[in-house]
Amino acid sequence: MDVPAGFDGNAKRSKRYCHSKNEVSVLRSRIQQWKLARKHKPDAIELSDSDKRWIQYLHAELGSDLSTLPQIIGHYRKTALSITSPLTVLELCEQFIAYREGRPGSKRTLADMRHRCRHFALRFGSVKAHEVTPAQMRSFIDSAESPASARNHYKVLSVVFRWAREHRIIAINPLDEIKRPDAGHTTPGIYQPEDFRKLLETAAKYFPELVPFLAVSGFAGLRAAELIAMYAGEETLQWPDILWDKKLIHVRPEVAKQTKSKTGDRRYPPMEPALVDWLKPYRKESGPVAPYAESWLRKLLRGLKKEPQHGDTPESFGLFRLAKVEPVDNGLRHSFASYWLARSGKEGFGSLARVMGNSEAVVKKHYDAALEPNDGEAWFGIRNS
Numbered sequence: 001m002d003v004p005a006g007f008d009g010n011a012k013r014s015k016r017y018c019h020s021k022n023e024v025s026v027l028r029s030r031i032q033q034w035k036l037a038r039k040h041k042p043d044a045i046e047l048s049d050s051d052k053r054w055i056q057y058l059h060a061e062l063g064s065d066l067s068t069l070p071q072i073i074g075h076y077r078k079t080a081l082s083i084t085s086p087l088t089v090l091e092l093c094e095q096f097i098a099y100r101e102g103r104p105g106s107k108r109t110l111a112d113m114r115h116r117c118r119h120f121a122l123r124f125g126s127v128k129a130h131e132v133t134p135a136q137m138r139s140f141i142d143s144a145e146s147p148a149s150a151r152n153h154y155k156v157l158s159v160v161f162r163w164a165r166e167h168r169i170i171a172i173n174p175l176d177e178i179k180r181p182d183a184g185h186t187t188p189g190i191y192q193p194e195d196f197r198k199l200l201e202t203a204a205k206y207f208p209e210l211v212p213f214l215a216v217s218g219f220a221g222l223r224a225a226e227l228i229a230m231y232a233g234e235e236t237l238q239w240p241d242i243l244w245d246k247k248l249i250h251v252r253p254e255v256a257k258q259t260k261s262k263t264g265d266r267r268y269p270p271m272e273p274a275l276v277d278w279l280k281p282y283r284k285e286s287g288p289v290a291p292y293a294e295s296w297l298r299k300l301l302r303g304l305k306k307e308p309q310h311g312d313t314p315e316s317f318g319l320f321r322l323a324k325v326e327p328v329d330n331g332l333r334h335s336f337a338s339y340w341l342a343r344s345g346k347e348g349f350g351s352l353a354r355v356m357g358n359s360e361a362v363v364k365k366h367y368d369a370a371l372e373p374n375d376g377e378a379w380f381g382i383r384n385s
Contacts, residue, residue: 001027002015008074010074088127088128089125089128089132090126092160092164092169094121097110106258107234108230112156120153120157123140130170130171134175134178137157137175138178141153141154141157141178141181147182151181154180158175158180188330188334189329190339191325193339193381195325196218200214200278200384201323202319202323203319208282210301211282212282214332216279216289217332220270220271220355221355222333223257223333224330226255226256227289227290228293228294228297229288235255236288237249237290238287238288239285239286239287241289243268249269249270249271267357269355274380277383299315300319302318303318303321333356337363337367338367340352341376342373342375343376343379344376352367
């Protein structure tokens with residue numbers, strides 16, 4: 001709706017969006033009253049004692065020049081008057097999570113949102129959501145334990161406060177004034193080819209059920225979340241997804257990490273000869289490739305006891321301790337990417353991005369490791385001898 005110049009303290013003519021016919025009617029009535037007041041402006045205004053006290057208050061707060069008053073009133077109309085559902089931060093977080101729980105999506109993403117909202121509510125739970133300041137948001141984000149966590153705090157809370165603004169719980173998003181933190185650049189840790197061989201051979205001897213997980217992760221670069229279920233009902237890679245005749249792995253959209261890719265999340269990593277060699281003895285017609293929960297996988301890899309004693313079962317020691325290999329966070333996927341580039345050269349960035357389900361920019365940022373071509377051949381030359 002067109003709003004004339006001078007109305008609500010706005011110097012220029014503008015357009016205003018109304019959410020309903022009733023809001024249009026109210027705005028039109030206010031504009032008509034404003035025009036009449038301007039047309040029949042009285043020559044003198046009588047001030048009551050109460051009026052004088054308020055004018056004195058304004059002078060005390062704003063100084064002798066009250067010319068900023070129209071902007072202050074305009075800001076008040078745009079902010080406080082536009083809030084129809086004021087909530088505390090705790091109430092906002094609870095309602096937002098309830099909303100997300102009713103929508104389709106990754107359970108892992110929902111768990112991360114729940115975790116970060118809970119921490120934010122613990123800090124500012126009793127504060128009205130529309131009163132949260134950019135300084136408070138900055139303080140919370142900066143309190144994260146790592147740059148990556150700070151970036152994820154910002155990412156989740158941006159969604160929360162955008163949803164709050166849509167529902168008129170807030171008028172101004174306090175994150176609008178804060179730039180999304182940089183996660184920082186760190187060189188991903190990788191395994192040496194000989195260490196990966198030790199892990200595979202030790203698993204084949206003591207934990208044969210781990211071999212498919214290790215082989216697909218290290219020779220095809222799949223994410224752990226695409227192989228291991230954290231929650232009941234989560235889709236993971238199944239044996240029918242291994243296309244033996246085509247030498248491809250079908251990573252279905254419901255298995256792949258959800259991204260904003262315009263071409264979708266489905267992808268087909270090729271099966272390296274090394275993967276075929278290690279995977280073939282464990283081939284099945286149906287069922288998950290990695291048939292265990294994330295918690296049990298962690299125990300198999302790290303061990304059931306911090307200080308295992310002589311005579312304990314292999315499970316007490318765990319794969320890494322038995323193989324005498326130091327664990328690396330997400331090391332199998334990072335190693336796959338780094339050794340792929342070592343073998344193919346920088347012209348392989350685009351192909352690697354498609355295989356891993358990442359953007360080419362992410363691949364260039366994280367996996368441009370200074371490895372020699374021979375290193376790549378050594379990694380993909382590991383065989384089940």
